[in-house]
Structure formats: C-alpha cells, structure tokens
Amino acid sequence: MGERKRETAVVVSQEEIADGIFSMRIRTDAAENAAPGQFISMYTNDPSKLLPRPISICEIEKENRVLRVVYRVTGEKTGTELFSRMKEGDTLPIIAPLGNGFPLDRAEGKTAFLIGGGIGVPPILELAKQLHCKKQIVAGYRDSQTFLRREFEQNGELYISTEDGSVGTKGNVLDAIRENNLRADIIYACGPTPMLRAIKKYAGEEKVECYLSLEERMACGIGACLACVCRTMEKDSHSNVNNKRICKDGPVFLSTEVEI
Amino acid sequence: MNKMNQNPCLEVNIAGVTWKNPVTVASGTFASGAEYTDFVDLNRLGAVTTKGVASIPWAGNPTPRVAETHSGMMNAVGLQNPGIDLFCKRDIPFLRQFDTKIVVNVCGKSEEDYCETVERLAGEDVDMLEINISCPNVKEGGIAFGQNPKAAEEITRAVKRYAKQPVIMKLSPNVTDIGEMARAVEAGGADAVSLINTITGMKIDINRRKFLLANRTGGLSGPAIHPVAVRMVYEAARAVKLPIIGMGGIFSAEDAIEMILAGATAVSVGTANFHNPSVTMEIVDGIEAYMRKYGFGTVGEMVGIVE
Numbered sequence: 001m002g003e004r005k006r007e008t009a010v011v012v013s014q015e016e017i018a019d020g021i022f023s024m025r026i027r028t029d030a031a032e033n034a035a036p037g038q039f040i041s042m043y044t045n046d047p048s049k050l051l052p053r054p055i056s057i058c059e060i061e062k063e064n065r066v067l068r069v070v071y072r073v074t075g076e077k078t079g080t081e082l083f084s085r086m087k088e089g090d091t092l093p094i095i096a097p098l099g100n101g102f103p104l105d106r107a108e109g110k111t112a113f114l115i116g117g118g119i120g121v122p123p124i125l126e127l128a129k130q131l132h133c134k135k136q137i138v139a140g141y142r143d144s145q146t147f148l149r150r151e152f153e154q155n156g157e158l159y160i161s162t163e164d165g166s167v168g169t170k171g172n173v174l175d176a177i178r179e180n181n182l183r184a185d186i187i188y189a190c191g192p193t194p195m196l197r198a199i200k201k202y203a204g205e206e207k208v209e210c211y212l213s214l215e216e217r218m219a220c221g222i223g224a225c226l227a228c229v230c231r232t233m234e235k236d237s238h239s240n241v242n243n244k245r246i247c248k249d250g251p252v253f254l255s256t257e258v259e260i
Numbered sequence: 261m262n263k264m265n266q267n268p269c270l271e272v273n274i275a276g277v278t279w280k281n282p283v284t285v286a287s288g289t290f291a292s293g294a295e296y297t298d299f300v301d302l303n304r305l306g307a308v309t310t311k312g313v314a315s316i317p318w319a320g321n322p323t324p325r326v327a328e329t330h331s332g333m334m335n336a337v338g339l340q341n342p343g344i345d346l347f348c349k350r351d352i353p354f355l356r357q358f359d360t361k362i363v364v365n366v367c368g369k370s371e372e373d374y375c376e377t378v379e380r381l382a383g384e385d386v387d388m389l390e391i392n393i394s395c396p397n398v399k400e401g402g403i404a405f406g407q408n409p410k411a412a413e414e415i416t417r418a419v420k421r422y423a424k425q426p427v428i429m430k431l432s433p434n435v436t437d438i439g440e441m442a443r444a445v446e447a448g449g450a451d452a453v454s455l456i457n458t459i460t461g462m463k464i465d466i467n468r469r470k471f472l473l474a475n476r477t478g479g480l481s482g483p484a485i486h487p488v489a490v491r492m493v494y495e496a497a498r499a500v501k502l503p504i505i506g507m508g509g510i511f512s513a514e515d516a517i518e519m520i521l522a523g524a525t526a527v528s529v530g531t532a533n534f535h536n537p538s539v540t541m542e543i544v545d546g547i548e549a550y551m552r553k554y555g556f557g558t559v560g561e562m563v564g565i566v567e
Contacts, residue, residue: 004298006536043535048331050482050535075467095537217324219333219534224295225288226311226340227326240342241319248295 011090018145022084025068030096034060036126037101037252041221043093044082053079058122070122107133110185117191128155140173200255210255216246223248231259268551274503275426275451279306286530287365292351299537302358312367315376317343327472332482336475361387382424394432394457406432409444416448426451438492439499446500454505456489482531483509490522497523513546523564
C-alpha cells in the first residue's frame with residue numbers, strides 16, 4: 001500500500017469571509033506534499049452523505065501542516081453547509097492531496113495571467129504565492145464582496161471585475177483584461193465553465209499557452225469511477241476514448257487538449 | 261460449528277474457483293484496481309472484479325454522471341471502457357502481479373458483442389467472467405437481456421458456448437421476480453449469479469428544475485438499497501442451486517455478513533469504496549472477527565442459514 005490514505009484532519013480555524021463563502025484551515029499530513037491547483041476530497045461526518053466534496057486548495061502552510069480551503073455553501077442541508085458549521089478542534093475525514101496542480105515551471109521568465117472567477121478564485125492564491133514571474137492576477141466576482149483581495153494584492157498586480165460594477169471593471173475577467181490593456185505569455189485559470197470557455201477562446205486567438213482547472217461532479221476522486229470526465233481533442237491513452245478523468249488526469253489541463 | 265479457538269477459514273469456492281476470502285469489489289467502482297493500490301492491498305481481496313469491458317472502446321454518457329442521494333448515490337456513467345484489446349494488454353498483466361482472482365466483467369450491446377469479448381477472453385489468463393446483463397444506463401447496455409427471462413437464458417447459453425472460464429451472470433433488480441431471472445440463467449448454463457446491479461432512479465434539482473444526471477435516469481446504489489439487495493439474494497438463493505455473489509449497499513462487515521446469511525457465498529463491495537477506499541480491508545477483517553466470535557470454521561457454514 002502506498003502513500004495516500006483517508007485520514008482524519010482537524011479544523012484549526014474557520015470564518016465566513018463573504019456571504020456564504022467560508023475559509024477553513026485544517027491540520028493534515030497532506031500539507032507536506034500539496035501543490036497549488038490540487039484538491040482535497042472532504043467527507044462530512046453525516047453518514048447519509050456518502051461522497052466526498054472535492055474542494056480546491058487555497059493555501060498551503062507546510063511548516064504548520066495546514067491546508068486552507070475557501071468554499072461556497074451550496075445550499076441548505078448540503079455537505080458544504082455541514083462543513084461551514086465546523087469549529088476549531090472538530091475533525092473530518094479527507095483524502096489529499098489529489099489531482100495534478102498548475103505547472104509552475106512553464107511560467108519561468110514570462111508574464112502570467114492568474115485568473116479566478118467566483119468560487120474558482122481561491123486556488124489562484126497559492127498559485128500566486130508560488131509563482132515567481134511577473135504576475136497579473138485577474139479576479140472576477142459577483143459584487144463588492146471581493147474575498148481574498150488583500151492576500152492577492154500582496155502577491156502580484158491585482159485587477160478585479162465585478163458583475164455589478166461595484167469594484168474594478170464592470171463585467172467579467174476578460175473585460176478587465178481588455179479595459180486595462182493587459183497582455184501575458186501564459187495563462188492559469190480556474191472558474192465557472194462559461195468563463196473557462198471564453199478564456200480558452202481568448203488564448204487560442206492570442207496564441208497564448210493556457211492552463212484551465214476544470215470542475216465536474218465526482219464520486220471516487222481517485223480516477224476509478226469515470227464520473228468526472230471531460231471531452232478531449234485527442235484520444236486519451238488511458239481511457240482509449242476522447243475522455244480524460246478530471247480528478248486524476250486533471251483538474252488542470254492545457255486548454256488545447258480539452259473540449260469545454 | 262467449530263471450536264472457538266480455531267482460526268476461521270475464509271476461503272470460498274465459487275463454481276470451482278477458490279477465493280482466499282469472500283470479498284470482491286463491484287464492477288465499475290474499482291476500475292482494474294490500479295487506482296486503489298494506495299489504499300488497498302489487492303493481495304488481500306478474494307477477487308478483483310473489473311469495470312465492464314466491451315469488444316470495442318465506449319465513450320460513455322455525457323456528464324454529470326453521478327448524483328448523491330440520501331444514503332446513496334446515482335450513476336449513469338454509461339459503461340465507458342477502453343475496449344478489450346487495451347484491457348488485455350494493460351489490465352490483465354497488472355492484476356496478475358497480485359495474488360487475487362481476476363473476474364472480468366463483460367458488457368455488450370448485442371449477443372455478438374458479448375460473445376466476441378468472451379471468446380477473446382477465453383485465451384487470456386483470467387479466472388472468471390461476469391456478464392453484465394443489467395446496466396440500466398445504456399439503452400442497449402444489456403438490460404434488454406436482463407429483464408426478460410427468455411432473453412437472459414438465451415444470452416447465457418450463447419456466452420457459455422464461447423467461455424473457457426466459469427460464467428457469473430449479473431442480475432438486475434429492476435424485475436418483478438428475481439427468482440425467475442435466476443432460474444432462467446441457471447437453465448442457460450450459468451455457473452454462478454451475482455446480484456443486485458443498481459436500481460433505476462431519478463433525481464431532480466428543484467431550484468434549477470433540471471435533472472441532476474445528464475442521462476436523466478441513473479442507477480441507485482449505496483446503503484439505501486441494501487435491504488432490497490438482501491431480500492433479493494435470499495429469493496435467488498431459494499430459487500437456484502448456483503453460488504451467489506451478493507452485492508448492493510455493503511458498507512461494513514455487518515452488511516456483508518447479512519448478505520452471506522441470506523444466501524450469498526461471496527460479496528461485492530461497490531459504492532462504499534467511494535466513501536472509504538480502504539473499506540474492503542475492514543470488511544475482510546470484520547468477517548473474520550465475526551466468525552471467531554460465533555465459532556464459525558468456514559464461510560460455507562454461514563451461507564443461507566438465516567432462520
């Protein structure tokens with residue numbers, strides 16, 4: 001048997017940082033090997049909820065053996081609502097770290113866009129902390145609740161878009177890029193599928209190398225059940241069809257290899 | 261019953277094949293095992309039952325393919341598989357590295373499909389075949405054979421003509437009389453039966469007023485279906501002489517033992533692998549502990565003894 005296991009993590013702290021957006025720090029040995037863009041399979045303590053919730057890693061504190069997640073409560077009686085009620089000292093089962101993170105070495109010597117939209121914003125933070133190049137962070141929010149803003153400002157140039165225009169550019173992340181005449185040689189992005197679709201198109205037009213972190217409903221989280229597949233341009237060598245597993249082969253993919 | 265201090269023997273014999281213990285995994289929840297090696301010692305499983313494989317690669321259904329339900333989940337993966345050629349080249353040699361039996365689950369859209377794959381496997385180093393005539397998520401994914409006793413008998417007979425390994429027919433719960441289906445595949449020459457596959461269900465997102473699964477319907481699995489599975493294993497065990505591999509919502513050794521007492525010689529663990537990828541190891545240990553506690557010397561002594 002190997003390295004990963006289903007382990008018990010301990011909640012170190014939890015706070016609501018915007019309406020329905022929670023920040024939880026958990027103590028886990030998994031912090032040792034975690035990388036930006038990877039995710040955690042988080043299980044609730046409610047035995048009637050069988051499946052793990054895949055939540056992206058927002059920050060890694062190796063020295064404290066702590067991982068931070070920032071997640072949205074998706075509704076009443078949901079698993080994420082149960083997470084949001086947890087307090088310091090509570091425990092939860094997790095499997096982590098899972099998936100492949102953002103390829104950091106590709107950005108060396110380049111100007112990078114780090115783009116996050118909505119609840120796809122959090123994984124961009126650890127990426128911003130670990131990337132050592134010229135960083136233009138573009139964060140898209142619904143309204144003035146621009147969570148993680150201060151942390152981003154400490155880790156790169158920050159541009160904000162809001163749907164209601166209350167902060168930064170009114171519109172989406174691409175509107176912010178255009179309004180500020182920004183250019184980059186490489187793109188890293190995480191967010192809702194329509195946003196990623198638009199970024200994939202933009203990257204194609206601008207001929208920029210682009211990495212997208214995809215999301216899909218998962219069951220096993222470890223590449224066995226084939227629930228969370230995405231369409232690929234080429235036949236995948238593992239699946240032998242035009243499908244890759246988001247949990248195991250991703251969640252980060254080169255934009256030109258996936259159809260979204 | 262044997263003396264309490266004796267070591268219980270967990271070995272079971274299914275259609276002439278000896279498993280070291282009665283625990284395997286349910287097809288489709290475990291791929292061919294490679295993804296689980298961090299969590300499970302494959303040498304400690306009685307058998308590995310592989311994800312269904314067809315004569316050619318299948319791309320499966322659109323996503324979302326899964327949805328959680330109360331004490332259960334639904335899936336409509338649609339039997340995505342890499343096809344028998346890659347499976348034989350990659351998955352069989354992988355599994356052969358371990359001291360466990362290999363049960364290859366076979367799916368198809370027509371009698372010819374099934375027979376082609378079974379014939380191909382006749383020359384391969386695998387121990388048993390499980391024929392999926394019960395997938396509810398693919399229009400012609402076998403369910404056409406699994407809900408009609410005459411068709412089930414015929415597909416069993418056809419497959420048996422080509423099979424070199426013992427054939428397990430996997431039955432659907434989406435029938436009126438499971439005993440009749442078990443008798444039909446027995447008449448067709450099946451060597452064993454496994455049941456239950458998932459129960460067809462549907463889940464609706466009331467806020468978006470949309471189906472949760474792209475396929476609209478899916479197969480319900482997990483603890484929610486366990487009592488249904490135990491009842492059907494009991495009925496099938498009374499209907500046929502064939503050994504039974506019981507499955508459906510097994511999450512613990514207690515659930516597995518219930519299935520054995522109802523008439524199953526072995527059990528498959530499916531959805532529980534998603535909840536805890538190491539659960540099969542706990543179930544093997546738990547069955548052994550139960551046998552010690554009650555003084556059972558062999559698993560066979562427990563099969564179907566509920567009264």
